Structures are given as structure tokens and as C-alpha cells.
Amino acid sequence: MDVFLPIAEVSVNIIAILSLSGVVGVLSGLFGVGGGFLMTPFLIFLGVPPTYAVANEANNILATSVSGSTTHYLKHTLDYKMGFMIVIGGSIGTLLGIWTFSYFKGTGKIDIVISLAYMYILAIIGTAMLIEGLGEIDKARKKIITKKKLHVHYWIHGLPLRMRFQKSKLYESAFTPIIIGLIVGFIAAIMGIGGAFILVPAMIYIIGMPTRLIPGTSLFVTIFVSVIVTFLHAFNYGSIDLILVALLVIGSIIGVQVGQKLGESIDSAGIKTLLAVLLLAVGIAIAYDAFFAEHATNEIVKIDVNNLNPLSMFIKKLSLEMPILYGLFSIVFAIVLGVGAAFIRRFFSNLRKKYSLKKV
């Protein structure tokens, strides 16, 4: 059951996209990560060109971040001030990332740069998590308990422009979240990810935020970073494909709910090791695809716009003739889907509570 993507100009299997985005959503919900660094490589493996995979996954992340952030907003577990500081850095980082993306696109090296970026990020994170996960399992088996320092101070904590972050009960330099946001924004723009897997450890170990505020604040930051990435990709390259985005969002939002439920019953050291193995496996697959696999040169087929179905024709024409409006439409589309999903989840959650109370 194939669908032709009018912007990416490739055909993809609907079931494959929905299943993969669902599986990645489950992993996101289970491990508490965005999933962008898994979904983008999967899209590339399915035949979506890397530049389109990056842009459309950024749009998908926008929807899922809005959904998660709305839930946290309703629970009041967000530090807006800290979030805005990170967003300031994130905005600058995103612009630098898009500029770098444009540079490599101009030199014709963007596909290999994206593949290499994924290989290195997955290798670094996978190796670190595997060592930590295996270490924890080893210590648990030998029943060794290690005492860790509550706070470790680095040079970054001595920077100027200190301010109070009331919600997180912190007094530290504003440069700390700004620099972190800059790095996250830069990587997000090039790789089409949310950056949560860098942001969350940075918030815990460098900024020192309380754990309960981290998921919500991280998702809040991801919204802004994804908006900028989506808009700039739509405006500069016209690479957002709304049909692909819709498929990705439907699969991932459903998957995240399942993953969160599963995560409540699995041990964390085991989860960490499994995720590390998964990251390394995906990294190996990307390395094989980039360095060893033979890629047949695809014939460039000129698509006559009049042969497309009405929806595809509308999307193609809007993307070509009004890129700014198209970019804004992509963003609003993702936000509406995300907010809608959050409220639907809340509705079913309340319904389930009422039903279980009635049973009692």
C-alpha cells in the first residue's frame, strides 16, 4: 500500500512508515527520548533522501513535543524562565546549524555529513550508555553501593550574568543554559532531531535542575527549536512533505502512549543497556549504508504536477509558490495535531479513572 510523497518525490509504504514511527514512539515513551535520532535513519533506509528525512522528522518532533509539553503544562511541571534561556541559545544554534547545512548542501556533501553526524552521535551515546549500563548491572550483581556527590561544580558554574530560577530553586549564570541551547540547536538543525538526549543529561548534570521539571522543560525547548528548524527547512529548501509528516505523527503519538505504559514495569539498568545496543546497531547500519552499500543511481523522473491526486497537487503547489505560508502551515499543522493528541489522551485517561472508580 504505497503513497507518493509529492515533495520528497518518492513512494513509501504507508504501513512501513506507520509501523516504524509507532515502534520509535514506543521506544521514545519507554526510554524517555525523542526518537528523532532513530526515525531519521529509518526514513533514510526506507528511501527518503536525507535532506527530506531531516526536515520532516523535525516537523514530527514538533508535534510530539507539543503533545508532551501540553501534558506537562497541565501538570505545572515546567520552568519557563530556564526554558527561555535555553531557547535563546537554541535559536542562535539553529541558525548556525542551518547555515552549516546550506554550506554542505552547496558543496554536495550534505548526505554524507548527515550520515556521519548520526554515526558519531549514536556511537558516542551508545558507547557511553553501554559502559554505564553494564557497569550498573555488574555492581548490582556484586551488590556494590557507590556514593555519588550531590553536586559537582565545573568552570561553567563560575560564568557571569547570574540569575535566579525560582521554579528550579537555582542561582546560576544565564550563559550555562544559553551555551547548552546553542549546542542543541546546532545539532538539531543538521540532524533533524529534538536534541533531548543531549539536553536532558545537560539539565541533570550541568545545570542541576530538579528531575520532575526536566521532561517538561526539555519538551518546551524542543518546540521552539523544532519550529525554527521546520520553518527554515520549508522556506530554504521546500523539503517538508505534509503527507509524510501526518503519517509520522499518527504513528509516533500512538506509540509514545504505549511506550510510557510499558516503561512503568521495566528495570532501568536493563533499559539503558538495551537502548545502548539499539543505538549502536542503528549506527552500524548507517555506517554500512554510507561506506559499503552500493547505491544505484536513480533516474530523475520529471513529475507532471497534473498527474498527482488533488491533495498532493495542492501540497506541491503551495510549497513551490508560497514557501513562507507553507512553512507556517506545517508548523500550525504539527501544533494542532500535538495539542489534539494531548487532550485526547487526557480525555481517555479521565474516562479510565471514572470507569475504574465505578468498578470499585
Place this chain on the structure above:
Amino acid sequence: MSDIFKNLPTEIKKNKLKTGIFIGLSAYWGIILVGTFVSFS
């Protein structure tokens, strides 16, 4: 230093899994570093 080399065979036999993981990760890192160099040269 000589102790490390002296005890290496027994340590490898005791921790086959860790040795395997170490070799696997080293191979993986070696491939991506060489691949990067080849791609940009």
C-alpha cells in the same frame, strides 16, 4: 605495565563478554574514523 601484559590472557578468559564488547566497539570506531577520512579526502 608488565603485570597488565602478564595477566591479560587470564583476564580475557575470565571476562569473555567484556573482551568481546571491547573488540566490537574498537572495530566500530575504527571503521567510522577510517570512513570519515576516506569520505573527505
